[in-house]
Amino acid sequence: MLDADFFRRWMTATAASVDREAERLTALDSAIGDADHGSNLQRGFTAVAAALDKEAPQTPGAVLILAGRQLISTVGGASGPLYGTLLRRTGKALGDATEVGAAQLAEALRAGVDGVMALGGAAPGDKTMIDALVPAVDALGTGFTAARTAAEEGAQATTPLQARKGRASYLGERSIGHQDPGATSSALLIAALADTAEADGE
Amino acid sequence: MRMLINVPETVVADALRGMAAAYPDLNVDVENRVIVRRDAPVAGQVALVSGGGSGHEPLHGGFVGPGMLSAACPGEVFTSPVPDQMARAAAAVDSGAGVLFIVKNYTGDVLNFDMAAELAEDEGISVAKVLVNDDVAVTDSLYTAGRRGTGATLFVEKIAGAAAAEGQPLERVEAVGRQVNENSRSFGVALSACTTPAKGSPTFDLPDGELELGIGIHGEPGRERRPMMTSGEIADFAVNAVLEDMPPRNPVLVLVNGMGATPLLELFGFNAEVQRVLRERGVAVARTLVGNYVTSLDMAGASVTLCQADEELLRLWDAPVRTPALRWGM
Numbered sequence: 001m002l003d004a005d006f007f008r009r010w011m012t013a014t015a016a017s018v019d020r021e022a023e024r025l026t027a028l029d030s031a032i033g034d035a036d037h038g039s040n041l042q043r044g045f046t047a048v049a050a051a052l053d054k055e056a057p058q059t060p061g062a063v064l065i066l067a068g069r070q071l072i073s074t075v076g077g078a079s080g081p082l083y084g085t086l087l088r089r090t091g092k093a094l095g096d097a098t099e100v101g102a103a104q105l106a107e108a109l110r111a112g113v114d115g116v117m118a119l120g121g122a123a124p125g126d127k128t129m130i131d132a133l134v135p136a137v138d139a140l141g142t143g144f145t146a147a148r149t150a151a152e153e154g155a156q157a158t159t160p161l162q163a164r165k166g167r168a169s170y171l172g173e174r175s176i177g178h179q180d181p182g183a184t185s186s187a188l189l190i191a192a193l194a195d196t197a198e199a200d201g202e
Numbered sequence: 203m204r205m206l207i208n209v210p211e212t213v214v215a216d217a218l219r220g221m222a223a224a225y226p227d228l229n230v231d232v233e234n235r236v237i238v239r240r241d242a243p244v245a246g247q248v249a250l251v252s253g254g255g256s257g258h259e260p261l262h263g264g265f266v267g268p269g270m271l272s273a274a275c276p277g278e279v280f281t282s283p284v285p286d287q288m289a290r291a292a293a294a295v296d297s298g299a300g301v302l303f304i305v306k307n308y309t310g311d312v313l314n315f316d317m318a319a320e321l322a323e324d325e326g327i328s329v330a331k332v333l334v335n336d337d338v339a340v341t342d343s344l345y346t347a348g349r350r351g352t353g354a355t356l357f358v359e360k361i362a363g364a365a366a367a368e369g370q371p372l373e374r375v376e377a378v379g380r381q382v383n384e385n386s387r388s389f390g391v392a393l394s395a396c397t398t399p400a401k402g403s404p405t406f407d408l409p410d411g412e413l414e415l416g417i418g419i420h421g422e423p424g425r426e427r428r429p430m431m432t433s434g435e436i437a438d439f440a441v442n443a444v445l446e447d448m449p450p451r452n453p454v455l456v457l458v459n460g461m462g463a464t465p466l467l468e469l470f471g472f473n474a475e476v477q478r479v480l481r482e483r484g485v486a487v488a489r490t491l492v493g494n495y496v497t498s499l500d501m502a503g504a505s506v507t508l509c510q511a512d513e514e515l516l517r518l519w520d521a522p523v524r525t526p527a528l529r530w531g532m
Contacts, residue, residue: 030405034280034420039400043278072317076255077281078310081317119313166309169346170339170422 001099006196007063008052013192015045021188028181032168037079037181044075044083060100064091078166079182082116082129083189089115102202106140113137120165127163127175129182131155136190144202148187148194155183203397203404210399214256214276221263225526228266235287237263238273242295248366248375249273249295251288252304252359254311255280257398257499258419261355264527270363271304271525279398279499280420282310288318292327300328300372302379304358306351307335308420330372332379334358336388336507338447339416339425350418353459353496353507354386357519360528364521378518382509387448389416389440390505392461393430396421396498415439419461419498433468437475440506445483450510453488455519456480457507462497464504469493472504488516495527 018025022038029037048067057063068088072080090112094100100108113133122128132154139150158180166182168175207213215232222230229238243249252262253275262274273291277283292301301322305315312333319329334351362379370378392414395404398421405421408414413431414424431439458473460466473492480487488511496505511519522531 026401030401032422034422035398035401035405036279036281040278040281073284073286075281076277076284076310076314078308078313080282080284080310081313120309164346166347167418167420167422170350170418170425172341172346172425174423174425 001101002060002105002202003099004057004059004063006200007060010193010196011045011052011063011067012049013196014189015049017188017192018042018045018185025181025185028179028184031178032163032171032175033181034167036077037185040075040077040079041083041185044071044080047074059094059096059098061091061094061096064088064094067091078120079185082120085115085119086112086133102140102144106137109140110137122165125161126165127158127161127168127180127183128165129180129186131158131161131180132183132186132190136186144194144197148191151187151190155179155187158183203402205397205399207399210402213399214278217256217259218276221526227524228263228526234290235276235283236273236291236294237266237276238291238294239266239268239271242272243297244272245297246299246369247297248299248370248372249292249297249301250304250359250363250366250375251275251291251295251301252355253277253283253288253291254306254308255282255420258497260494260527261496262359265356265359265525267523267525268532269367269521269523269525270359270528279400282308282314285314285317285321288315289321289325292318292322292329293325296327300330302362302366302372302375303329303331304355304362304379305331305333306355307333307348308350309347328372330376332358332362332376332383334383336383336386337418338387338389338443339418352390352419353388353457353505354383354509356457356495356528357386357455357507357509358382360523361515361518363523364518367521378515382515385448385511385515386507386509387444388505388507389443390418390461390503391415391436391440392417392424392501392503394463394502396462396501398499413503416443417501417503419496421498421501433472434475434478437472437479437506441476441479441483444506444508445485448508448510450485450508452510452512453486453516454480455509455511456487456490457495458490458492459496459505459507460494461501461503461505462494463500463502466493469504476506489519
């Protein structure tokens, strides 16, 4: 079972991973966007880690709701509201439980991803974070490791796609041939989840 | 790349401190990133709040003052501000007559302003929104995020600001803002990419002897790359792109806007060519503004915005304004 501390460590692991990969995210964003995805998420997840340290929420749901609220208040751009909504919706779907199972997390994460699709209007294949998140949630039933692989493959599979949402869509066909930065950072979030679970022997 | 900064992390805060020192008419909250005209809220007047990523200066903070914006919310460089900023700004400037959000059509700006509108409405503030989407280089279709907001933002903020200053009600100020946007189109070209402080190197690679046609204001590459053209050829291309999209009925307001690194000497020369093309196409010009207003950091290049102005819009354009970047009649 996964408790509040597990979710806190997931967020901290995401912050560390975003820190390590910030330059790569920004480089990907510079090819088809505006060269700030890495630094924006870095600022956001640093604030998330600090807030979780300070407030120490007691349930998995509360951890994700606090994390989502921090992202909305610190990131800006499209990624702030989108990642913030992902975590907040997932957290709300987890309710007040002090411990949740993997299946419950998978179901909650699906609610979070649905929230992102509703807010941003993106569907699978539009070359967005959805292309990593949807396969990850589908695979989560099989296990955390499968989810990580699915997210990474989903992110890589955005390379030949033409962007239909967000700033990359202005490029039309010139967006083809570049991996989507949002899908890439979504894969980092899922990889951090799998790392945290594996470290726990889940 | 050499930049006149301390460290990339503090460029926005440093600029806000400098603005505060330069413009005592503005109340600059550096910590919360809100720029408010000092006499706000103004009784009986609708308040205008805009904002967006930094890097487009003087947009938006330079347009805060009587006759234009009541408040501006600068985000990180090229990143929309967060909802808390606009909600705070709305609370600071609302006189009870309501607040108009002026939002450039980018996914991030739209999402954050929508969330801010919800927060402000929870506090009992009436909020309306005008979306600016004037860039003809982007096809407005299901397959893009829609047209970008660029140079027309200045026209919307000035003209809606004049309507608000006259005491017109929120629905009217909103309608004026929409009318300006619907009657405005822009097209931009880049002669160089720009460099964000966080990245420190150009956002795209533009070989010598080439230019980008149809760029936005965030260092994103344009729609098409061509061998370098003369000022006259660029004016032909840009003005025709605009006129193809919006056959002119009324005399137009013209904005010849620099992207940040193009000298005024070149901008004035470019304006001469823009006016030549308009003359050849039989388009009457009512007013012209030349300068760096909606910029993209250190990008070289320019954009042309045309706004078809009926007599009422022209009257509101001519109305007094007193802001750091636009000032006449008072």
